[in-house]
Amino acid sequence: MSKKQSPRSRGKGFKPNGPLADAARARGAGPGNIWYLFGNKAQSDLVVNSDAALLHVLSMEGSPEVKSYRIGIKSEKGPISATNLVERFDADVTRRGGQRELCLLERSVSAASDDSMVGQLKHEDHERLCAAIGAKYVRVTNEQLTKCAVLTENWKFGLAAISAARLHSLVNSDLSLSLLLRQRSSWTVGELLPCVEKDKVALFLAALFRAISNGTVASDLDSKLWGKATRIWKPGAVLETDSGADTSVAPSIGATVDDASALPEQVTARHLAAAQSRSDSLALMISRIANGAGGEPVWFTRKNLPPEYRDLSKWPTVDSSSLDGGDGPRPNEDRFNRCRAAILAYLEGGGVIAISAEHGVSRSEVLRLLNRAVQRHEDGRIFGWRALISHKHLAPYTRTAPVAPCAKNGRIGYSGVVGAFFDRFPDLQDLVDRLALRRPAKDEVAESQMNVSDIHAALLRACAKHPEITMFDWPLRPDNKGLGGLRSYVEALRADNPEQTAALMGGTGAANRLRLDSGVSSILNNLEPYKAVQQDGHRLDFIGSIRVPHPSGYVVIPIQRFILQPIVDVGSHAALGYELSMGREASANDALAAAKHALDTWSPLVMEKPPVPYPEGAGFPSGLIPELAGVGWSLHYIDNASINTSYAMVERMRKRVGCAVNFGRVKDWPRRKFVEAIFAVLEKRGFQRLPNTTGKDHKDVRRRSPEKQAVALQCDSSELVYLVDVALATWNATPLPSLGGRAPLQVLRELVQDPRSNFVPRPLPPLPPGMSDLDIVVETRSVRGKLDEGRSCYVEIDEVHYTNDVLARCFNLIGSGLSLHIDEADFRSVEAFLPDGSNLGVLKATEGWDRTPHSREIRKAINKLIRLKRIARHLGEDWVQAYLRYLATKAVESRDKQPKHKVSKEATAAAKVAHTTGLPIPEVPAAGTKPSRATRTPVPPRSVIPPPVRPPSPTTAPTTAPTTRPPWMRIRSTRRAVY
Numbered sequence: 016m017s018k019k020q021s022p023r024s025r026g027k028g029f030k031p032n033g034p035l036a037d038a039a040r041a042r043g044a045g046p047g048n049i050w051y052l053f054g055n056k057a058q059s060d061l062v063v064n065s066d067a068a069l070l071h072v073l074s075m076e077g078s079p080e081v082k083s084y085r086i087g088i089k090s091e092k093g094p095i096s097a098t099n100l101v102e103r104f105d106a107d108v109t110r111r112g113g114q115r116e117l118c119l120l121e122r123s124v125s126a127a128s129d130d131s132m133v134g135q136l137k138h139e140d141h142e143r144l145c146a147a148i149g150a151k152y153v154r155v156t157n158e159q160l161t162k163c164a165v166l167t168e169n170w171k172f173g174l175a176a177i178s179a180a181r182l183h184s185l186v187n188s189d190l191s192l193s194l195l196l197r198q199r200s201s202w203t204v205g206e207l208l209p210c211v212e213k214d215k216v217a218l219f220l221a222a223l224f225r226a227i228s229n230g231t232v233a234s235d236l237d238s239k240l241w242g243k244a245t246r247i248w249k250p251g252a253v254l255e256t257d258s259g260a261d262t263s264v265a266p267s268i269g270a271t272v273d274d275a276s277a278l279p280e281q282v283t284a285r286h287l288a289a290a291q292s293r294s295d296s297l298a299l300m301i302s303r304i305a306n307g308a309g310g311e312p313v314w315f316t317r318k319n320l321p322p323e324y325r326d327l328s329k330w331p332t333v334d335s336s337s338l339d340g341g342d343g344p345r346p347n348e349d350r351f352n353r354c355r356a357a358i359l360a361y362l363e364g365g366g367v368i369a370i371s372a373e374h375g376v377s378r379s380e381v382l383r384l385l386n387r388a389v390q391r392h393e394d395g396r397i398f399g400w401r402a403l404i405s406h407k408h409l410a411p412y413t414r415t416a417p418v419a420p421c422a423k424n425g426r427i428g429y430s431g432v433v434g435a436f437f438d439r440f441p442d443l444q445d446l447v448d449r450l451a452l453r454r455p456a457k458d459e460v461a462e463s464q465m466n467v468s469d470i471h472a473a474l475l476r477a478c479a480k481h482p483e484i485t486m487f488d489w490p491l492r493p494d495n496k497g498l499g500g501l502r503s504y505v506e507a508l509r510a511d512n513p514e515q516t517a518a519l520m521g522g523t524g525a526a527n528r529l530r531l532d533s534g535v536s537s538i539l540n541n542l543e544p545y546k547a548v549q550q551d552g553h554r555l556d557f558i559g560s561i562r563v564p565h566p567s568g569y570v571v572i573p574i575q576r577f578i579l580q581p582i583v584d585v586g587s588h589a590a591l592g593y594e595l596s597m598g599r600e601a602s603a604n605d606a607l608a609a610a611k612h613a614l615d616t617w618s619p620l621v622m623e624k625p626p627v628p629y630p631e632g633a634g635f636p637s638g639l640i641p642e643l644a645g646v647g648w649s650l651h652y653i654d655n656a657s658i659n660t661s662y663a664m665v666e667r668m669r670k671r672v673g674c675a676v677n678f679g680r681v682k683d684w685p686r687r688k689f690v691e692a693i694f695a696v697l698e699k700r701g702f703q704r705l706p707n708t709t710g711k712d713h714k715d716v717r718r719r720s721p722e723k724q725a726v727a728l729q730c731d732s733s734e735l736v737y738l739v740d741v742a743l744a745t746w747n748a749t750p751l752p753s754l755g756g757r758a759p760l761q762v763l764r765e766l767v768q769d770p771r772s773n774f775v776p777r778p779l780p781p782l783p784p785g786m787s788d789l790d791i792v793v794e795t796r797s798v799r800g801k802l803d804e805g806r807s808c809y810v811e812i813d814e815v816h817y818t819n820d821v822l823a824r825c826f827n828l829i830g831s832g833l834s835l836h837i838d839e840a841d842f843r844s845v846e847a848f849l850p851d852g853s854n855l856g857v858l859k860a861t862e863g864w865d866r867t868p869h870s871r872e873i874r875k876a877i878n879k880l881i882r883l884k885r886i887a888r889h890l891g892e893d894w895v896q897a898y899l900r901y902l903a904t905k906a907v908e909s910r911d912k913q914p915k916h917k918v919s920k921e922a923t924a925a926a927k928v929a930h931t932t933g934l935p936i937p938e939v940p941a942a943g944t945k946p947s948r949a950t951r952t953p954v955p956p957r958s959v960i961p962p963p964v965r966p967p968s969p970t971t972a973p974t975t976a977p978t979t980r981p982p983w984m985r986i987r988s989t990r991r992a993v994y
Contacts, residue, residue: 048683051665052675053178055225056083069675073170077237079230169241171675172546172777173224175649179673180221180780191219192226196249204775205243217647217780223247240543242773315386317362324389325362330399331392338404347405354403357381358388432489433500440484446477451505452515464519467502474501543774544586544763545643547650549687550609550659552580552601553694555739556709557702558721558918559732561926563903564938571729572906572922573722575599576709577736579697580609581743583690584648587766588751589636589759590693590743592617595736597927602872603661604790604839606653610668611790613637614779616644620740622733632760633744639760642767647672647779652687654679663792671789672779693746701742705730722916732926785848791836798828810835810847810858813874817845817858840931841868863888867895867932876924899928900937907939 050069054061056076063069075081180186195202195210204223211219226232227247234247315324338347357376361367362385367378376384387402390409401407414431437444449456450470453463462469471490478484478491490497509516517525555577562569578596583589592613596605617638619629636643651674653659665676679686702708703717707725710718724730747760754762766774787793800808807823809816810833817835822828833855836846843865847855859865864874877898880886888897902925909919929936 048680048686049678050675051669051678052174053181053669053673054084055174055177055181056081056228057085058083059085069171070164070167073167073174076174077166077170077228079228079233082229165240166237168546169236170224170228171649172241173220173228173236175647175673175675176217176221176777177225177673178669179647179671180218182783182786183218183221183780185215185218186221186225188222192223192232196232196247200252201246201248203243204241204245204247207247208243208775214781217778220775220777221780240773241775243775244773314382315389316382317364320362320385320389324397327359327362330388331396331401333400333404350405351403354380354384355400358385358403361385429489429500433497433504436489440481443474443477443481447474447501447505448508451508452512453519467498467505470505471496471498471501542586544584544589544766545646545648545776547585547652548582548591548613548648549585549652549690550580550582550606551654551684551687551690551694552578552596552606552656552658554578555702556698556711557705557730557735558707558709558725559730559735559926560725561732561906561922561929561936562729563907563922563925563936565907565940566938570907570910570939571726572910573725573916573918574732574923574926575918575920577739578605579694579739580605581690581693582609582613583693584636584759585652585689587759587762588689588692588754589747589763591636593739593743595739595930597732597923597930601658603658603663604870604872606658606664607668607790608840610672614645614647614672614789619744620737622737625737626734627738627741629741630745630748632758633741633748634760635744635747636760636763640764640767642776643763645778646776647674649674650677651675652677652679654683654687655681667787667789667792693743696746697742720916722918726916732930736930785852785854787836790838790840792839794835794837795832796835798822798825798831798833800826800829802826812837812842812845813871814878815842815864815874816861817847819856819858821856822847822858839871842871842874843868863894866893867934869895869928870931873898873928873931895928895932896934896937899925899932899934900939902928903936903939 048065050061050063050066052061052069052072053059054072054076061072063072075084177186185191195207207219207223208216223232227234227236230250232247233250233252234245236245239245333351335348335351338351339345353374354376357370357374358381360370360374361381367381370381371377384403387409388398388400390398390402392398392401398407398409402409411434412431414435437447447470448454450465450473453465465473474490475496478488484491490501509519513529517529558573558576560571560573562571575598578598578601579593580596580601581593582591584591592609592611592615594605594609594612596602615637617635619634619638632639637645651668651672653664653676655678658664660678668674669676677686684691698711703710703715706719706728707721707730708717709721710716748758750756750758750761757765766772767776782788794812796810796812798808798810800806807818808825808828809818809822811817812835828849831850833850834848834852835858836848838845842860844857844859847858849855873895877886877894880898880901881894886894886897886901888894889900892900902921906919906922906925909921910917913919925936928934
């Protein structure tokens, strides 16, 4: 995203000079992958813009040697993030000895940046620079990177626990841990958990992680993943393990892991492969420097062959049986086997004369093949046994001979002419590359897409104007205009740039799909449940309606599409919670409501006449598995929508849950592929099969006047809300191939109830008195009142007075600011605190606002109508009821004036108010409407739903037989059920 667009991306609530502003600048200058978290040892909010940077931060959090640190930004635009994936940070590190030193840490994620001689000299220059300024230069090796990946797995959990519970005194005290270590010298986490009260498990885990990071308790967290098998002991103690080996204090952050096999395969596979590539490249460069002149390649023999190349088991292999096609003679396979046997015998110390006589390979050929085998392949590995394949080229062909007229009408004799031509004229090669990949130069407008013929015509025009190109040069030769060679070059160029080609040919969607299943695993491993969740918004592909009663029946009016905001666990693929938004756009409060729903205990929605039942065993984890009620997570992946970058989202949720928030790149949906997969399944198997579906786009053949279908089939919004809840609950009980044929709820239940499981749930700690919860916003309001006029004291919020019997008589507080804890989903009352933090009690709204629960959005809409004098209360009504009656009346009036089946904004607003408050749509006299059957009561919001009657089994959802279904739910028996 350009720098001019970054202010728009900040969203509501970005602080001008705070960490969120740094995130906005980093988003405008860097790749847009931003992590926002609280650093325990840094004692501040941190903003980093890559997974490698997050790994660096969490590594310092988990190191017992680091007492405190500070991450500084090298430039005003944010942390540096170069295109070669090299991240640099200036960190002031305070070690336990009290020494302070400036540490320049450079972490290389890609081997491409270090494989050249220039890269090695760059590192040496950095070391000399740091020595000159009295700093320390640290280059993280791949072994340390592998270990840091394990620490990341541990500390993205531990830091979240500390962050969520850091306000409690138990977290800052190691008294209980000291008492436990006095009783026994060694404990496992699985042995400690039964010793802790259930409501203090979260606080205990936070205290345990802080003690480990501070070095007061030793553990094996830096060598294996966190879980019930994690062992802790007193620092300095020598323990006898089951195998008889001694175990002492865990190594520091700079140490390496000797036993790589103890690490999970998902964490180490990519890093170990990268380590081998870097070590091979480094060994080759060292040998060239030591034995060659000017960096020229060295002729390797078995005497000077680097040790990394002597392990032939790591050489890339070849399927020799496929070298010759058919069932006839196999000369290529025979030659390959003879050459391989000769190299094996040579490296084992056999005599050269005997090898040549036995295998029929000369001494010079053995050495030539050996040196070919250790050359670098374009995939980053050495050629290995692939170099022995007949006619295998190690380097691309380069033409040296001039182009001359040839026989056969000039169709032969042009091998390598395109590469030779572009070597002579690199500016023309740049022209072809820009046109083929749509990379316009400065002040140049690029065409949407150019085929090879258009590129060829542009190249001919440029060649005709070039002073050094004659008519006998390619591609201006009269016998061959070079179209075939240019086509091969463009196809190879686009194949070497698959991301840009996919975006050019198929749009951003094709480019994003190309990143799925790329074979490259992430540094962050999120395979365990409740380590990472993903959240995104999706507009559901169907049209609903509301029924507005009138004296002789009701009027059916279509409404806008719903927006679904689910939260999906990455490890188990389970939907933890969701929120439905009605209207054109979702808000930050809707995103927070989804997180609140995931943390609260779920219960099934109740309807008087449910259209479909909940399948047996369907539901959400918080309602069917008691151990997972109120459990938080460590990483939260969201997109760059303005509602997600708002202060309410990133601050309130991050502080309450304790997680690190990740803002993915713009249009980077593959980073949240699990929640996108749920959207695809819900639409294809459910909502797009409804008669009132809008289809995937306006060209979908399933789209047949969805507004008309919604009115004809009477798809009430309350029934659709119920259907969405049933659909997500059914997803959690559906077996998935990615989980080995198990359902998400089954996976979670096995991990929680199996004593052999290493999974430890992290329930959020109870809030201290006076602390605001996830759905509470804190604002400051001044006390008003006049004693001489007899006006009691009050505070004003959104043009409404709030007071209670205590505040009404506190005239000494006039002019003072009270801290108000406001639930934006229920504005009937607020909790007030004095400037010194003392509780003043609950303040209630004045008459007309204190009866029906309503949100701030509804309050502001009503106030606007009051100022315009368009709304008035009837006898016995409050303002919310009057507002709902106003919306219903306007919806009916707009229906009479506009086309019959047009979506109504007023009807959508009425459905949203009815869903939020639980009020039924009031009766509205409407002349000229056709009567129909009676209305139904909409589904109450989740916060006011009465507790359902559950069967004896705690894991089974109610399976009450459904009553007669409405017409829009009657689907032929040959198709699957909608849910």
